[in-house]
Amino acid sequence: MPAHYDDVPPRWQIAMLGNTSAGKTCYIGSFFAFYRRESVGGGHNNSAFTVMGDALTKGRLANISDDLYRTPPETPDPTDKIVDYKLFLSCDGEDEVIERELNLHDHAGEALGGSSDPVKAAMFDSIIQKLKKADAFMAFLDVSKILSTAPELIDRETEWATMHNVLSTVSAKLGRGGDTLPVVLALSKFDMAETGDQREKVLAYARGCAESLNKTRDNFTILICPVSVLKRGLTGQLQRNLLNIPTPFLFVSAAIILRNAAWHAEQATHHRRQGEAIEEQIRRNKESMRGLFGGLLRRVANLRLRFRQVTAIDPAIGREVKLQENDLEFADSAIDYLVSEENTRYIELTHRGNVMDISDYIRSQAEAIS
Ligand SMILES: Nc1nc2c(ncn2[C@@H]2O[C@H](COP(=O)(O)OP(=O)(O)OP(=O)(O)O)[C@@H](O)[C@H]2O)c(=O)[nH]1
């Protein structure tokens, strides 16, 4: 594998996980509706971010999001097997538009439950093997199930055991060093937790899920993130209700960049021979990292980084670890936007088992790099 591919944009793999009807497809449809370049109804999106898909993705997601934006909203059919969306997420950088390609995997929730039919079981297994190749995960925990089920049965209703198994198998393969697996625990249909007690109940359930992951390994970065795209009005009719829509998506994108930067930094330490070039890059990255939240980043960006891209394969897991010019600026914009636009309501972050806010997480990743 050549060490450098010029002008091939980084491609990140993001997998959604979640039981049947957990809200995965509605979430991605709503994200697309809000951030697509020609947004539905126009003028929803005043952020620096926009999203576009290849022809197939655009066709599928435009249909789903148009339906969700009808009055009353129409919801998508259950997803068949596995659907790969190829998305291009762009943000306005200092000097140019920065665009990154994301492969987002949506799947039929029933795949998590397994099957006694051997043909179906084999198909579900192949779906799960594909999901396991992701760089980051969004695991959906259905609030309607958490609220309506006896505590001892909730794990069954959310298929948490299978999701736990997927996440811990992936994390078990990571290198011993600074690498962590980014996971968003999306508390979907959060609109259904109407009282303070209900909100506390579902957040407590998600904290329990995070703890159960942290008990198996200490290499997770877990963001508990309530989301909502719809709610039932007083007359029982569905209506649109958007909470934290950009957060899971932009958080995992930024977290993958930080993860890749930390991975390359570690490689630089372990492989002195390749060190020269990478260390120069790391030195620049460190400056960029310091800039996160410090306003320094703009000045660093002005240095016009000379490297364009570094690519390697993590031999432990066969994962492509790419870092490209402007990646850190992109991550900075994503985090900055999330925090400044109040797109992070009720969120809770644990990094390596420690509860922290997003800026402490960035700082701790920057330390891992130094
Ligand atoms: N109240 C409420 N209902 C929602 C929300 N999101 C989704 N739903 C409901 O949940 C149903 C299932 O949503 P989907 O997005 O299709 O679920 P999924 O996880 O993609 O399901 P599969 O494709 O079968 O795996 C929708 O038809 C809506 O009725 C939400 O934010 N709030």
Ligand SMILES: [Mg+2]
């Ligand atoms: Mg679906």
